Amino acid sequence: xxxxxxxxxxxxALQAAGVRVGYGEHAVLDGLEFDITPGTVTAVIGPNxxxxxxxxxxxxxxxxxxxxxxxxxxxAITSLPTAAVARQLAVLPQGPTAPGGLTVGELVEQGRxxxxxxxxxxxxxxxxxxxxxxxxxxMTAYAAxxxxxxxxxxxxxxxxxxxxxxxxxxxxxxEPTTFLDIGHQLEVLDLIRxxxxxxxxxxxxxxxxxxxxxxxxxxxxxxxxxRIVADGAPRDVLTTxxxxxxxxxxxxxxxxxxxxxxxxxxxxFVGRD
Numbered sequence: 001x002x003x004x005x006x007x008x009x010x011x012x013a014l015q016a017a018g019v020r021v022g023y024g025e026h027a028v029l030d031g032l033e034f035d036i037t038p039g040t041v042t043a044v045i046g047p048n049x050x051x052x053x054x055x056x057x058x059x060x061x062x063x064x065x066x067x068x069x070x071x072x073x074x075x076a077i078t079s080l081p082t083a084a085v086a087r088q089l090a091v092l093p094q095g096p097t098a099p100g101g102l103t104v105g106e107l108v109e110q111g112r113x114x115x116x117x118x119x120x121x122x123x124x125x126x127x128x129x130x131x132x133x134x135x136x137x138x139m140t141a142y143a144a145x146x147x148x149x150x151x152x153x154x155x156x157x158x159x160x161x162x163x164x165x166x167x168x169x170x171x172x173x174x175e176p177t178t179f180l181d182i183g184h185q186l187e188v189l190d191l192i193r194x195x196x197x198x199x200x201x202x203x204x205x206x207x208x209x210x211x212x213x214x215x216x217x218x219x220x221x222x223x224x225x226x227r228i229v230a231d232g233a234p235r236d237v238l239t240t241x242x243x244x245x246x247x248x249x250x251x252x253x254x255x256x257x258x259x260x261x262x263x264x265x266x267x268x269f270v271g272r273d
Contacts, residue, residue, distance in 0.1 A: 011074070013038045013170060013202055014059055014089070018068035021051075021058050028186045029226045032068070038169070041196050041203045042215035043060040045210060045237075047247055050223040052206045053094065056174050059204070060091045086114035090163035094178055094206075098147055104158045105143035108133055111165025132165035137191060138197075153184030160191065171195070173205040177212070185209075189216045214238055214261040222246060238262040248272040 001018045014033035019032040027179055036042060043050050057063040059070055061077050068206040070077045072088055090111070098107055111133065112126040122130075134140045137157040142150065147158060156176060163171055176192070193216050195201045207213040213220055214234035222230040224246045230237040243251045243264060251266040 011038075012036060012071070013073060014204075015067065015071040016055075016059060016065075016262075019058060019065045019070065020067040021054055021063055021065050027226055029058065029065075032226070032228065033220065034059075034228065035218075036170075036202060037205055038202050039196070039200050040219060041193065041205075041217045042219045042221060043213035044204065044221045044223060045208075045213050046223035050227040050246075052223055053174055054226075055223065056091075056127065056161045056172055056204070056206055060089065060172055061085060066096050083114045086166060086168075088168055089172060090166040090168045092159055092163050092171070092173040092176060094174040096159050100148060102147050102165070103143065104139055104145055104147055104150070104161070107147055107158055107163050108139075108143075108161045111167075114166060129165050129167050133161040136164055136195065137161040138208045151184070152180050153187050156180060156184070156188050157191065160188070162194070169200070170202040170204075173203070175206050175208065177209070179208070181216075185212070192216065210238060210264050211256070211261075214257060214263070215259050238264055244270060245272070 014036040016032050016034040019029055020027055021029040032055070044055060046052050054063065058065060061070070064078065072080065072085065077085060108130050109122065111120055112129060116122055116126055136144055137160050139157050140159050142154060142158065147155060150158065176188055180188065189212060192203055192205065196203050211216065217234065220234050220237040221228055222242060229246060230242055238253060240251060240253060243249050243266070248269060248271050249266040250268040250270055251264045254263045254265065256263040
């Protein structure tokens with residue numbers, strides 16, 4: 001299957017068609033239609049339980065739809081070998097963990113396994129990809145350091161380096177700023193934006209912070225109760241109506257004096273139906 005992306009300009013790199021995912025009779029996602037334009041940054045937003053993480057897991061084949069299908073560059077993702085999928089998209093789940101004592105270099109090396117030869121023997125191009133990933137994330141000096149001895153921001157950069165070592169055109173991240181202080185949040189988001197602008201990576205990320213989503217993504221997809229309720233540029237998605245209906249808050253929306261993106265200032269909780 002091939003289809004146009006949300007802006008109609010390019011074929012979709014990743015597409016969900018009529019996807020329903022659930023547990024028993026309970027549908028977390030229901031009849032979802034969703035596509036990703038190559039070379040863009042898309043942020044998925046929504047309240048807790050809206051299906052954000054389930055969407056990301058479904059797009060990356062960690063969950064199999066009960067109905068519908070996900071297509072990766074036009075091919076049904078469930079029909080592709082695991083290594084082929086891993087060469088086309090990299091995933092950073094929420095709160096990833098690694099065995100104790102693992103060094104940053106050993107962690108990032110794992111990103112080359114989809115490309116490595118028999119017995120996971122690393123070749124010259126694999127070592128070069130590892131060096132590049134460490135350099136892009138400013139982690140070269142940390143290669144021999146144990147992962148569990150790093151700060152939160154450093155650990156997150158190490159995990160992003162692992163994903164970059166896969167050398168894929170697409171990167172999907174689930175809450176990459178969770179548990180980070182504001183400085184490290186901005187550090188990680190600045191890196192993500194730089195990877196998009198300088199290397200052309202297609203990026204999909206789940207974010208809780210609406211203002212960060214509006215500032216760092218060119219497209220917002222708002223989920224509520226397993227359905228997409230708004231999809232478009234941040235200024236078109238972050239409205240007072242959406243904030244009231246989806247998040248249950250009244251808010252002022254201003255222009256960010258730094259970026260010009262919408263800036264939400266919630267001032268009252270009104271609840272939801």
